[in-house]
Amino acid sequence: MTRKETILAYIEQNQSQNKAGYTTKEISEALDIVRTNVSKELNVLVREGKLSKSNGRPVRYVLGHPSTLPVKKPAVNAEYAKRKQQITGIFQAQAVDQYTQDIKQDVFENMIGRNDSLKNQVGQAKAAILYPPHGLNVLITGPTGSGKTYFANAMYRYAVNQGVLKKPSFTTFNCADYAHNPQLLMSHLFGYVKGAFTGANEDHDGLIQEADGGMLFLDEVHRLPPEGQEMIFYFMDHGTYSKLGETAKTHHCDVRLICATTEDPESSLLKTFVRRIPIAIKMPAFNQRSAREQVQLLKQLLAIEAGRTNKDINLSEDVVKALIGSVTFGNVGQLKSNVQLVCAQSFLNSMQNDATMTIEFDKLPENIKLGLQQLAGNRQKLNQLSRILEPLLTIHPADNNKIISQNDGYELPYNLYEIIDSKAAMLKDEGLDQEKINNFILTDINVHLKSFYKEAKVTRQENSLHEIVDQELIQLTEELKQALTEKYQYDLGDNFIYAMSLHISSFIKRIHEHKPIRAVSGDLVTMVKSYPLALEQAEYIKTVLEHHYQMMVPESEIYYLAVLLISLKQAPKNGSVGIVVAAHGNSTATSMVQVVEKLLGAQNLASFDMSLEMSPKAAREKIIEKVKQVNNGNGVLLLVDMGSLGSFGEQITNETGIEVKTIDMVTTAMVLEAARKTALIESDLNTVYSELRDFNGYYSRKNDSQPLLSRQENGKPRAIIAICSTGEGTAKKIKAMLDEILINQLIDDVVVIPLSVVGMKGRIEEIEQNYRIIAATGITNPNIGVPFISLDNLFKGGGADFITLLDDSDTYYEQESFNRDDDSLSMSQETVCQYLEKYYTFINPKKIIGILWQYCDLIERFGTVKFSQAGRMGLVTHLAGAIERYLLKTPITATPEEMAELEHEENFAAVKKADMMLKERLNIEFAPAEVYYIVKMVDTEKVEK
Numbered sequence: 001m002t003r004k005e006t007i008l009a010y011i012e013q014n015q016s017q018n019k020a021g022y023t024t025k026e027i028s029e030a031l032d033i034v035r036t037n038v039s040k041e042l043n044v045l046v047r048e049g050k051l052s053k054s055n056g057r058p059v060r061y062v063l064g065h066p067s068t069l070p071v072k073k074p075a076v077n078a079e080y081a082k083r084k085q086q087i088t089g090i091f092q093a094q095a096v097d098q099y100t101q102d103i104k105q106d107v108f109e110n111m112i113g114r115n116d117s118l119k120n121q122v123g124q125a126k127a128a129i130l131y132p133p134h135g136l137n138v139l140i141t142g143p144t145g146s147g148k149t150y151f152a153n154a155m156y157r158y159a160v161n162q163g164v165l166k167k168p169s170f171t172t173f174n175c176a177d178y179a180h181n182p183q184l185l186m187s188h189l190f191g192y193v194k195g196a197f198t199g200a201n202e203d204h205d206g207l208i209q210e211a212d213g214g215m216l217f218l219d220e221v222h223r224l225p226p227e228g229q230e231m232i233f234y235f236m237d238h239g240t241y242s243k244l245g246e247t248a249k250t251h252h253c254d255v256r257l258i259c260a261t262t263e264d265p266e267s268s269l270l271k272t273f274v275r276r277i278p279i280a281i282k283m284p285a286f287n288q289r290s291a292r293e294q295v296q297l298l299k300q301l302l303a304i305e306a307g308r309t310n311k312d313i314n315l316s317e318d319v320v321k322a323l324i325g326s327v328t329f330g331n332v333g334q335l336k337s338n339v340q341l342v343c344a345q346s347f348l349n350s351m352q353n354d355a356t357m358t359i360e361f362d363k364l365p366e367n368i369k370l371g372l373q374q375l376a377g378n379r380q381k382l383n384q385l386s387r388i389l390e391p392l393l394t395i396h397p398a399d400n401n402k403i404i405s406q407n408d409g410y411e412l413p414y415n416l417y418e419i420i421d422s423k424a425a426m427l428k429d430e431g432l433d434q435e436k437i438n439n440f441i442l443t444d445i446n447v448h449l450k451s452f453y454k455e456a457k458v459t460r461q462e463n464s465l466h467e468i469v470d471q472e473l474i475q476l477t478e479e480l481k482q483a484l485t486e487k488y489q490y491d492l493g494d495n496f497i498y499a500m501s502l503h504i505s506s507f508i509k510r511i512h513e514h515k516p517i518r519a520v521s522g523d524l525v526t527m528v529k530s531y532p533l534a535l536e537q538a539e540y541i542k543t544v545l546e547h548h549y550q551m552m553v554p555e556s557e558i559y560y561l562a563v564l565l566i567s568l569k570q571a572p573k574n575g576s577v578g579i580v581v582a583a584h585g586n587s588t589a590t591s592m593v594q595v596v597e598k599l600l601g602a603q604n605l606a607s608f609d610m611s612l613e614m615s616p617k618a619a620r621e622k623i624i625e626k627v628k629q630v631n632n633g634n635g636v637l638l639l640v641d642m643g644s645l646g647s648f649g650e651q652i653t654n655e656t657g658i659e660v661k662t663i664d665m666v667t668t669a670m671v672l673e674a675a676r677k678t679a680l681i682e683s684d685l686n687t688v689y690s691e692l693r694d695f696n697g698y699y700s701r702k703n704d705s706q707p708l709l710s711r712q713e714n715g716k717p718r719a720i721i722a723i724c725s726t727g728e729g730t731a732k733k734i735k736a737m738l739d740e741i742l743i744n745q746l747i748d749d750v751v752v753i754p755l756s757v758v759g760m761k762g763r764i765e766e767i768e769q770n771y772r773i774i775a776a777t778g779i780t781n782p783n784i785g786v787p788f789i790s791l792d793n794l795f796k797g798g799g800a801d802f803i804t805l806l807d808d809s810d811t812y813y814e815q816e817s818f819n820r821d822d823d824s825l826s827m828s829q830e831t832v833c834q835y836l837e838k839y840y841t842f843i844n845p846k847k848i849i850g851i852l853w854q855y856c857d858l859i860e861r862f863g864t865v866k867f868s869q870a871g872r873m874g875l876v877t878h879l880a881g882a883i884e885r886y887l888l889k890t891p892i893t894a895t896p897e898e899m900a901e902l903e904h905e906e907n908f909a910a911v912k913k914a915d916m917m918l919k920e921r922l923n924i925e926f927a928p929a930e931v932y933y934i935v936k937m938v939d940t941e942k943v944e945k
Helices: 003-017 024-031 035-047 076-087 093-100 119-130 148-162 182-190 226-238 271-275 291-309 317-325 331-349 366-376 379-388 397-402 416-429 434-455 471-488 496-512 522-528 532-549 556-567 588-600 616-630 643-647 649-656 668-678 685-693 729-744 760-770 791-807 809-814 829-839 845-862 869-888 896-902 908-922 928-939
Strands: 051-053 061-063 138-141 170-174 215-219 256-261 279-282 312-316 356-359 392-395 578-584 605-610 636-640 660-663 716-724 750-756 772-778 788-790
Touching: 003 024, 003 035, 003 061, 024 035, 035 051, 035 061, 035 148, 119 138, 119 148, 119 279, 138 148, 148 170, 148 215, 148 256, 182 226, 226 271, 291 312, 291 317, 291 331, 291 379, 291 392, 291 397, 312 317, 317 331, 317 366, 317 379, 317 392, 331 356, 331 366, 331 416, 331 434, 366 379, 416 434, 471 496, 471 532, 496 532, 496 556, 496 668, 522 556, 532 556, 578 588, 578 616, 578 643, 578 668, 588 605, 588 668, 605 616, 616 636, 616 643, 616 649, 636 668, 636 685, 643 649, 649 660, 660 685, 668 685, 716 729, 716 760, 716 869, 729 750, 729 772, 750 760, 760 772, 788 869, 829 845, 829 869, 845 869, 845 908, 869 928, 896 928, 908 928
Parallel strands: 138 256, 138 279, 170 215, 215 256, 312 356, 578 605, 578 636, 636 660, 716 750, 716 772, 772 788
Antiparallel strands: 051 061, 312 392
């Protein structure tokens, strides 16, 4: 007698004693059959019409077909509403209780979050599996690595346990694998007939046919082309489909569909497709789970590794927090990758110890160590973890027995720990000492795990420029291209956006990291001057950058921008430097090279992927072939990740005679920078190598919490005020000078603010609300308790000394002034002229300096002041600015109230006499507002004769 027949016989024999019926629990205890099996058989008997069950709680089973029982038929509208609720996925766990009452042991029982973050999801899954007659199709959504595949597997196992599948099979198909070949994708899914396309030499069944009677899981379903989605929803509606190439014949299959996507279904799938999937299950991201769930997930993953190594795993509270905090983008999939990495590292270090693996915080990879710092930013989560964690966590191999199978698409296709053993033995045979063996193997494991998880779609986005360079900079470069094209009617080439974005980002990164400004050789200057259009365009780009980033761009950068513009039009004259990218992993190097070739169209690259099993000797021979392939006579740059690959450069040079320079810790950004630099005209191996050694990525504001020029200290950004009469001409020239000094002194956390002497006190109070003023310079000392340097001292070298004080706030706040106004040091016309030549464009300082000096002399003669050197310097520079504004027709303004004060100023008459001299000598007549500010500037001197 079968189990089902035994249960039916028991109810038949005993129903007279219990007319209300029997519960699952009562039958299980009476017959000594596991409750799960009893429940399954009872539901089968109900579907066969041999039993019926009550609607109350607990559910009771009695003999008889439901049609013979006195059941009140619900109203049509109520029945329709109930069915609609079920179909739209609102049907949750309570609606499934009629099928699952008293079934406490199921595959979801040990799923972390089943009673918390996944409570609704589990209810939806059970409803979809048990809904009569053939279940409901399901769409699982959620971010990368959140467990969609794992959850789909759990649904399949639940369906098997419930006995609702005709054939216990789970067929998986990732639509992304063939997304770029829709015909191949469709042929895999639906099959094809002979002659359907080139190479179709015989009929072939598809995965839908293979899954008949079971379950088909379509991962990355949004990668299905529209025609594929249409065929799928037709199949969902009718249960029939046609193979590719068939016109009249159709095939019937009974398949339960589970689809998954990381995208928004409303925007990535056909609406007709989405409407046919009644239940949508959304998986939560890792950071949306509670602290307790996160710890449970970590323990579960560690238990799997403990079972594989048959060793206890010890880790401290800080290691636990670092691992949890290290999950930034890949959710549970990323956590699993990080756990395997640190366990592999610990296994290697404990190979002599058969009992225990200890994961030490100090030996964690840097990116995982940073997880603790990342977590510190979330005080609430950190406090929750601290409350539930012990100082030391120990995971035992036996803990793995409590875990259901982890068939979730993130399982390595090999035994990692066996490979570590065999690799260690192979390297030992090659004569390497233990320290080198450990370094090489840890490198291999690190890269291979990252490579595997990339292929396993932990990071599914394709590499592109916006992942390397800030989106704001890309937009700026696009605007630059449009403006240059319109301004010069000149085709800048297809690669302008990529090359210029990378160049500007690299430049900003140098400033951001306090690296010296690159010097320009005389040869480079001579070469660039042969391309006047490129030089003019470079000057325009410099102006745009200064305005956009509010920073001083050194003159030298003009020549490098010009070189880039020229190189976008011309190939290197003597053959470009070759680039070979070599890295551990199945496709690590190849992927980086493909990205660079796509972005920059580079043709001087080759890649080499070192498999996990390959010996260093065999790898070196393969790399030599690649070096010969890309050598154009100017040498080869070898970019490697680390480990044994980093030691090959000198050996290859000796064996081949080709000069090879090696740089390790290669990244996609580094390959981009290498390709960009080797594409520049006049590039050579030594120069490219020298500049790449310090390269560590492109600047991105996404990774920087504050703007480049306003890094905050003690709550407010630091500022220097530059004072002149108007706050315009002279003050802005002082600002430009100080900006350049700041860049050259590698100070990027100070902003220079130009300021007018008119209303200076009130304006300083406004500035102090948002900035901490640390110094002042200009035509007058504001006496606010910070160092002050006069203009003449600024130009006599005091600027450098002045800037050094910025490193010690206590020192300069104790000083009343840094004004080294020493009349024994003469401020010559030549010195002032050198300044004017550097910072003024439309005047010839050599021709007017004598006139401006005479202007000051006249004011001293007819006025009430005698100028100090700083005062004379300030007035001369202001006058130069006023003349430039006159030539450019950009006059300054003053209010009527301010102009009304002018007649009463004691030095007004002296200024008017000086203005008359200026008109006679230069035919220039200042506007009344200019005269007002000159008088105000003279009044700041107040040095009585």
